[in-house]
Amino acid sequence: MTLLFKFVSFNAGDRHLLIMTLILLAAMRLGLWLLPFRTLLKLLPKISQPVTQTTNQVSIRKIVWAVEVASRYTPGVKCLARALTTQVLMNRYNHPCQLRIGVAKDKTGILEAHAWIEHQGKIVIGNLADLSRFIPLPTLEGVKL
Numbered sequence: 001m002t003l004l005f006k007f008v009s010f011n012a013g014d015r016h017l018l019i020m021t022l023i024l025l026a027a028m029r030l031g032l033w034l035l036p037f038r039t040l041l042k043l044l045p046k047i048s049q050p051v052t053q054t055t056n057q058v059s060i061r062k063i064v065w066a067v068e069v070a071s072r073y074t075p076g077v078k079c080l081a082r083a084l085t086t087q088v089l090m091n092r093y094n095h096p097c098q099l100r101i102g103v104a105k106d107k108t109g110i111l112e113a114h115a116w117i118e119h120q121g122k123i124v125i126g127n128l129a130d131l132s133r134f135i136p137l138p139t140l141e142g143v144k145l
Contacts, residue, residue, distance in 0.1 A: 014066075017058060021066035024088060025074050028081045041140065044084065048091035058093045064125050079126050083115035086125045095119060098141070100126075102134030 010018065024047075031040045067086050071077045083099055090097040097119045104112050114134050116126025123131070 013058075014062070017062060017066045018069060021063075021070040021085065021089065022074065025067065025070045025077060025081060025085045028085050028088075029074060029077055032081055032084075040084075044088060048088045050094050051092050058089070060090065060095050060119060060124055063089045063093065063095070067125060080113075080115040083117050083126050086117045090117070090119065090124075097124070098139055100136050100139070102131070102136045104134045 028040075031043070035043075063086060067082055067089070070085075071082055080101075087097055087099050097117050099115065100118055101113060101115045104114075106112055112134075114126065114128065114131070116131070117124050128134075
């Protein structure tokens with residue numbers, strides 16, 4: 001079933017969330033490619049402003065759904081773009097969350113990194129079967145960018 005066919009069957013709120021997520025995910029992917037990470041992190045609070053009270057609240061489950069669907073249709077998206085997009089959307093809808101980045105070495109000794117989002121100590125996006133092998137880096141909370 002194509003995305004377009006599925007898209008028309010969504011309610012207006014889901015369509016709006018999915019369109020916003022597709023745009024945000026593509027912009028995040030482009031930003032990670034073109035900008036230094038520090039610069040991108042400085043821009044995130046500007047696009048993460050909470051929405052007004054008159055707007056319907058969007059659940060974390062719906063946000064994760066939108067990021068997962070959008071990821072299937074956005075080329076080259078990796079865990080960091082997915083995590084940052086989820087973080088922006090969760091902040092916009094007043095769900096406190098934490099970006100986590102971890103590092104590990106693979107079997108050949110090559111350094112790997114992975115990003116995920118936590119909410120109240122639980123992983124909402126970016127969980128892996130072997131996530132425990134990644135050593136989380138300190139969070140960026142309170143770090144002056």
